[in-house]
Amino acid sequence: MPPARGSLHSARLSRVEWAPLNIRVNCIAPGAIVSEGWAVYAKEVRARYPQTSPMRRAGTPWEIAEAALFVGGPGGAFITGQTLQVNGGSNLWGEVWTAGKPAYFVEASRVWQEPDGS
Numbered sequence: 001m002p003p004a005r006g007s008l009h010s011a012r013l014s015r016v017e018w019a020p021l022n023i024r025v026n027c028i029a030p031g032a033i034v035s036e037g038w039a040v041y042a043k044e045v046r047a048r049y050p051q052t053s054p055m056r057r058a059g060t061p062w063e064i065a066e067a068a069l070f071v072g073g074p075g076g077a078f079i080t081g082q083t084l085q086v087n088g089g090s091n092l093w094g095e096v097w098t099a100g101k102p103a104y105f106v107e108a109s110r111v112w113q114e115p116d117g118s
Helices: 003-021 036-040 043-052 061-072 103-113
Strands: 027-030 083-086
Touching (some): 061 083
């Protein structure tokens, strides 16, 4: 299980166990967020990030911070066991490959889509 999935699974288990103690367990799932880490990608790849969501822009660290303040603050007092998607709707679009699909994935996708002849 990838680390992100492990964290979500752990949160799912914890939310029921800790809810009676008034301890809320939630997750925030950010989308493409402008950060210093983008510098490792080629300029043309970075230019595609804003196109990865229906809102046609990348998020900011401040927007993630505000989401955390909401879900952890008084406004989120009755929220537990949820994953808050802060991604401009990119989770609604399915696959997004800003740097292009790796060759092995293209091959696997083609094989999956082609009829097997049986």
